[in-house]
Amino acid sequence: MILPELFSDWFARQGWQPHPHQLALLAAPGDSLLIAPTGGGKTLAGFLPSLVELAPVAGPDGYLENRESRKGLHTLYVSPLKALTADIARNLGRPVAELGLGIRVEDRTGDTGQTQRRRQRVDPPEILLTTPESLALMLSYPEAPAIFGGLRRVVLDELHALAESKRGDQLMLGLARLRALSPGLRVTGLSATVEDPQALARFMAGAGPVEIVEADPGPDPDIAMLPTARPAPWSGGGGHYAVPEVLAAVKSARTTIIFINTRAQAELFFQALWAANDENLPIGLHHGSLAREQRARVEAAMAAGELRAVVATGSLDLGIDWGAVDLVIQVGAPKNVKRLVQRIGRANHRYNAPSKARIVPANRFEQIECVAALEAVRAHDLDGEPRGPGPLDVLCQHMLLTACAAPFDADALYAEVVTAGPYRGLARADFDACLDFAATGGYALRAYDRWQRLMLRGGLWQLRDPRAAKLLRMNVGTIVEAEMLKVRLRGRGGAPLGEVEEAFAAGLTPGDSFLIGGRVVRMDALREMVVEVTPDPSRQPKIAVYSGVKLAMSTQLAHRVLALIGDPAHHAALPPDTRDWLGLQAEVSRLPEPGLLLSESFPHAGLWHFALYGFAGRNALQTLGLLLTRAMEQEGLGPLGFISTDYALLVWSLDKVADPAPLLDAERLRAGLGDWLGENAVMKRTFRNVAIVAGLIQRNMPGLRKSGRQATFSSDILYDTLRKYDPDHLMLRVTAQEAGRGLVDFGRIEEMLARSPRREHRLLDRVSPLAAPLLLEMGRVPIRGEGRERLARIEAEALMREAGLEGIG
Amino acid sequence: MTGYLFDFHGLSLEARGSGVLWWPGGRWLVVADLHLGKSERLARRGGPLLPPYEGLATLERLAGEIAALAPEVVVSLGDGFDDLAAAQALDPLVAGALLALARGRDWVWLHGNHDPAAPRHLPGRSAAELRLGPVALRHEAGPGPDISGHFHPVVRLAGERRRAFLLGPQHLLLPAFGAYTGGLAHDHAAVQALVPRGLAIACGPRAIPLPIGQPRRR
Known part of the structure; x- marks a missing residue:
């Protein structure tokens, strides 16, 4: 397809030239994937083929008629963000009107009203904009074949982001359905810069090939460390030492986004900025725990150019382009090169202008990480964990929703599912296990033969x-959030401020103060799932530890950091204080290096400490901490606790670890994963996510949430019950698979062992320079468990002795 | 000793960490809201298919208490079954376990809103209420003093939600004993109306008493 005159005229009237990649997508005969930086006219590129097909052309009799005369849904656009669909609907409005296309563009999300939805089912617009969840819902209705039967095109926006979670797996199953309903469908994926376009193409591919179109990436970004007067502190993640320089940078730019890794850190940094903001520059705050109204206000103020800066978490990684942003500051190590590059791309959305970004490491280890990340950005060396196979819990949900639409044939569904990228390698046995779970629960005790969820009738x-369909539809989706409690100002109809995790709220007692939305509030009461608070600016916040997800440093960035540390010739790239620190480590102990797993034992404060420089990311090293302390307990070494960072693990114990080899035995660690870690809260949280996605636990029940009654009992009970009575159950199998990644991240432990054939253990008489920052972290992250119990006992006994109360009590 | 001892209108009672109430004076064991057959009922109604082991898990815990205490009388304070159909359709394994537990002792099923009549084909007798001196035993609290279940009370303790006894001047509320039972916070209006202040006794490895309904700390 070439660009018709109508369109080239329109481009000319705007003073634009179509980008080569826009024309390339138009010419693509089948499925295509566009990789382009933000600001490259990506969205228009995605829609251009649809608009051209929907444009009127002169018929044989000279009258204008639509190229595709048939009414009904022509193009489906799927984006991860509701806000994006509304924005696109507005943006498409102009070309549609100016080109005189006479077509309807509507969105369909969780916010769309009942009347609109019903009308869309009877009389769909030509272009429908939606989210993966709303698509799954639409596909679960019996009308789905009628609505989607004539669909010609699908546009998948921000595909790189969707592919990172189960939302992408669900979307690909939905896409397989769409392809079956409308053979000949053409699919276009739109993605930011990714490390492996081929993998993303395989992810979205159906039966045919996917043509990859890579847009000109534009000039290299202007990116560097932000010079600061004071050096980064030894530990911590706040970056507060750099507040004066960050403020100066904000002043010198038009609009700045300040990215910071966690919500709590964002709150604290926002406060620190305002404390130093003598000129009252308008600076806002944006993160996922804030009330939707609050976030919407900040977004609107940004769009209107009223803010000079916004402090944000990953909540702003995606979303509406703000052309005015000309500086991005990343506070804290980026943990992931690809994400850093995508964040940098948020600055200067004009094509062919370099993005400007500055990074602020939060501590000494992060200084090294930031240098390594900058080198990776300059080398265009992006990271990314390879995607695992499509998760089975998502497949279970898909089966149940498929049954909501119409009875299905198992062979046909299997044939369809394996056309979806993530499920291409799905074994029939696994498919059947999922079907058994969806139909009967899949238990060893066949209890539900009379009450199966799915019945086989006539093949x-x-x-x-059929009433079950309503409940299943209410629970569509794969986004599982921690149990959150709303925070409101006290009093009748108090304004909503945001949400905090239930576990955080449970730890508060009335009178405690914490930070939310940049305000210090005092907790008054916790009632019926709402935390009631009163503003209390006079106080120092006592707590601000509610956390979103803590991202672990990527494998590839970890390798770069390790290589940098291990190569003294390379240390010239580091700030002088960091260079000296590593030099001292080389003198006193030795430097970790690729291929070598370094550990140290040293006495400190009356206890033995064991430091392991694994560079495997915080999640994996936390899991390793749990497993190692368990093994140390078995060896009678008296472990008391541990701390893990992205770089290292530090365990303290009564006795010395003389030989770590038996503790690091891969077989032994794997065995520990089954029994010891099975009891752990992290595994239980992993199970909860799996059980919710698969439909074993239903979050939403009609009417229950409002009554204040706990809608469901704790998923921990189901987990414990299954482990005891049905240890081979599918849900436990899926949980164990998930434990290889994510929170448990056992795969990274195995990777660490495999890449380190050489082991070296140093016995030192005092704390090593590399271990010193870990000790500073120690007080801040209390470890609960056996070790802590024993430490408490030892301390209590010491106090008793000091008081001359030995042997009493 | 894992229990918490207290007096209630002249009765010396023990709230056990497991969630059962023990009256040593008459060797009575009182247990609320077993909700046997819950997973079967949810499945029947087209809901999720939960692991069908909660009956076994519940009775295993109850068997532990019965072995430890050797009660002469066991009272189910109503909602022993998730509904009457569930009582009839009880898994043979669970029904067998129940039969073994009831052998040689008086077993009373009080009526609850989920099981408003006597279960057939199962051991034990059934009644609407029982009396222990001045104290009534019934499913849902009425004119006090009484001992009841129904609300599945829970408290928050050290960041955890725990099942709990609630002890007020006129009412003693028992926690739900069934494995798959949710909970209602002790400060929910419906519960607060019955026990505005008094003690919550949290279940766990050991029963932990804590005050409730105290004026708010500033």
Whole structure:
């Protein structure tokens, strides 16, 4: 397809030239994937083929008629963000009107009203904008074949982001359905810069090939460390030492986004900025725990150019382009090169202008990490963990929703599912296990033969009780959030401020103060799932530890950091204080290096400490901490606790670790994963996510949430019950698979062992320079468990002795 | 000793960490809201298919208490079954376990809102209420003093939600004993109306008493 005159005229009237990649997408005969930086006219590129197909052309009799005369849904656009669909609807409005296309563009998300939805089902617009969850929902209705049967095109926006989570797996299953409903469908993926375009193409591919179009990436970004008067502190993640320089940078730019890794850190940094903001520069705050109204206000103020800066977490990684942003500051190590590059791309959305970004390491280890990340950015060396196979919990949900639409044939569904990229390698046995779970629960005790969820009737699987469809539809989706409690100002109809995790709220007692939305508030009461608070600016916040997800440093960045540390010739790239620190380490102990797993034992404060420089990311090293302390307990070494960072693990114990080899035995660690870690809260949280996605636990029940009654009992009970009575159950199998990644991240432990054939253990008489910052972290992250119990006992006994109360009590 | 001892209208009672109430004076064991057959009922109604082991898990815990205490009388304070159909359709394994537990002792099923009549084909007798001196035993609290279940009370303790007894001047509320039972916070209006202040006794490895309904700390 070439660009018709109508369109080239329109481009000319705007004073634009179509980008080469826009024309390339138009010419693509089949599925295509566009990799382009932000600001490259990506969205228009995605829609251009649809608009051209929908444009009127002169018919044989000279009258204008639509190229595709048929009414109905032509193009489906899927984005990870609701806000994005609304924005696109507005942006498309102009070309649609100016080109005189006479078509309807509407969005369909969780916010769309009932009347609109019903009308869309009877009379769909030509272009429908939606999210993966709303698509799954639409596909679960019996009308789905009628709505989507004539669909010609699908546009998948921000595909790189969708591919990172189960939302992408669900979307690909939905896409397989769409391709089956409308053969000949053409799919276009739009993605930011990614490390492996081929992998993303395989992810979205159906039966045919996907043509990859890479847009000109534009000039290299102007990116560097932000010079600061004071050096980074030894530990911590706040970056507060750099507040004066950050403020000066904000002043010198038009609009700045300040990215920071966690919500709590964002709150604290925002406060620190305002404390020094003598000129009252308008600076806002944006993160996922803030109330939707608050976030919307900040976004609107940004769009209107009223803010000079916004402090944000990953909540602003995606979303509406703000052309005015000309500086991005990353506070804290980026943990992931690809994400850093995508964040840098948020600055200066004009094509062919370099993005400007500055990084602020939060501590000494992060200084090294930031240098390594900058080198990776300059080398265009992006990281990314390879995607695992499509998760089975998502497949279970897909089966149940498929049955909501119509009875299905198992063979046909299997044939369809394996056309979806993530499920291409799905074994029939696993498919059947999922079907058994969806139909009967899949238990060793066949308890539900009379009450199956799906029944086989006339060779087709269908819902036994059609009323179940409503409940299943209410629980569509794969986004599982921690149990959150709303925070409101006290009093009738108090304004919502945001949400905090239930565990955080449970630890508060009335009178405690904490930070939310940049305000210090005092907790008054916790009632019926709402934390009631009163503003209390006079106080220092006592606590600000509610956390979103803590991202672990990527494998590839970890390798770069290790290589940098291990190569003294390379140390010239580091700031002088960091160079000296590593030099001292080389003198006193030795430097870790690629291929070598370094550990140290040293006495400190009356206890033995064992430091392991694993560079495997915080999640994996935390899991390793749990497993190692367990093994040390078995060896009678008296472990008391541990701390893990992205770089190292530090365990303290009564006795010395003389030989770490038996503790680091891969077989032994794997065995520990099964029994010891099985009891752990992290595994339970992993199970909860799996059980919710698979439909074993239903979050949403009609009417229950409002009554204040706990809608469901704790998922921990189900987990414990299954482990005891049905240890081979599918849900436990899926949980164990998930434990290889994510929170448990056992795969990274195995990777660490495999890449380190050489082991070296140093016995030192005092704390090593590399271990010193870990000790500073120690007081801040209390470890609960056996070790802590024993430490408490020892301390209590010491106090008793000091008081001359030995042997009493 | 894992229990918490207290007096309630002249009765010396023990709230056990497991969630059962023990009256040593008459060797009575009182247990609330077993909700046997809950997973079966949810499945029947087209809901999720939960692991069908909660009956076994519940009775295993109850068997532990019965072995430890050797009660002469066991009272189910109502909602022993998730509904009457569930009582009839009880898994043979669970029904067998129940039969073994009831052998040689008086077993009373009080009526609850989920099981408003006597279960057939199962051991034990059934009644609407029982009396222990001045104290009534019933499913849902009425004119006090009484001992009841129904609300599944829970408290928050050290960041955890725990099942709990609630002890007020007129009412003693028992926690739900069934494995798959949710909970209602002790400060929910419906519960607060019955026990505005008094003690919550949290279940766990050991029963932990804590005051409730105290004026708010500033």
